[in-house]
Amino acid sequence: MTYEVACSKCGNTLYSGFDLRSPNDVLKLFGYKCKKCGAKLAPEKFRVEVRKIDGSFS
Numbered sequence: 001m002t003y004e005v006a007c008s009k010c011g012n013t014l015y016s017g018f019d020l021r022s023p024n025d026v027l028k029l030f031g032y033k034c035k036k037c038g039a040k041l042a043p044e045k046f047r048v049e050v051r052k053i054d055g056s057f058s
């Protein structure tokens, strides 16, 4: 299983890995902004995807 946090605006992957981390912890690393499109990212609006390694959604 891969845990992925992506920008809800541009879809840029901010964090991808096997450790389950809260969106808030991930966003804090980026100053609550997307490094690609500059959108402000609020943890409660965040899209979190958990994917299996074969690519299907769980």
Ligand SMILES: [Zn+2]
Residues within 6 Å of the ligand: 007, 008, 009, 010, 011, 012, 034, 035, 036, 037, 038, 039
């Ligand atoms: Zn973005």
